[in-house]
Every structure is written in structure tokens, then in C-alpha cells.
Amino acid sequence: MKADATGITSSIAGSRSSLRGNLRRFIGGFVKDWTRTTWDILNIIAHGNIVMAERLDRTRVGGKGVDLPCCGVFELEDGKIHMWRDYFDLATYTRALAANP
Structure with missing residues (x-):
């Protein structure tokens, strides 16, 4: 499978982006200060052309x-x-950035 997203990404926080260029800009703005990230896949299921992945994104921001x-x-x-x-819950992300030294 080649990751060549042409669709839509959204979060519970309400951000929405469509088309490849907008998607790249949206993700790029969100991750621009990340210095490292790992994705722990907790559960993954598939049915037909649908795949759902529950994960824990472990990110370093500075x-x-x-x-x-x-x-x-x-x-x-x-x-x-x-x-x-x-x-995802954007408040979880912003609270973690505010709370960590």
C-alpha cells in the first residue's frame, strides 16, 4: 500500500482539510516543531477497503x-x-505541551 492520501483528514477538534496540497499544509503546520515521533499501533482492523488503527502517537516537541x-x-x-x-483530542495535546517542563 502506498500512502498517497488524496482525501480528508479531520480531528475531533474540528480542523478539516481536503485535497493533497491542503492536507500537506495542514499536517506540515501541525508537525513543524516535532523533533521525534513514534506511533504505537494498539489495535488495527480492516474490512473491505476500510482500515481503522487505534494508536498512541508519542511525540517530542522540542x-x-x-x-x-x-x-x-x-x-x-x-x-x-x-x-x-x-x-484525537487537541486539548490533550495542548495540555501536555503546557504541563511538561
């Missing part, structure tokens, strides 16, 4: 650590990601 529970839903078309929806 010297601060953030563990962000997420759920990604991917719709595949011709072996590529056609639609991507990512669900």
Missing part, C-alpha cells in the same frame, strides 16, 4: 513529550489511501 491517543480511519482505493480521517 524538549517536551506528548502521548496522544488517536484513531485513524483509512479508505483505500486502487491500493492507495483515498480518504483519511484522524480523530
Whole structure:
């Protein structure tokens, strides 16, 4: 599977972006200060062209650590990601940045 998302990403916080260029700008703005990230896949299920992945994104932003529970839903078309929806609580992310030394 080639990760070539052309669809939509959204979060519970309400951000929404469509089309490849907008998607790149949205993600780029969000991750620009990240110095390291790992994705722990907790559960993954698939049915037909739908894949759902529950994960824990472990991110370093400068010297601060953030563990962000997420759920990604991917719709595949011709072996590529056609639609991507990512669900997370943005307040969890911002609280972790504010609280960590």
C-alpha cells in the first residue's frame, strides 16, 4: 500500500482539510516543531477497503513529550489511501505541551 492520501483528514477538534496540497499544509503546520515521533499501533482492523488503527502517537516537541491517543480511519482505493480521517483530542495535546517542563 502506498500512502498517497488524496482525501480528508479531520480531528475531533474540528480542523478539516481536503485535497493533497491542503492536507500537506495542514499536517506540515501541525508537525513543524516535532523533533521525534513514534506511533504505537494498539489495535488495527480492516474490512473491505476500510482500515481503522487505534494508536498512541508519542511525540517530542522540542524538549517536551506528548502521548496522544488517536484513531485513524483509512479508505483505500486502487491500493492507495483515498480518504483519511484522524480523530484525537487537541486539548490533550495542548495540555501536555503546557504541563511538561
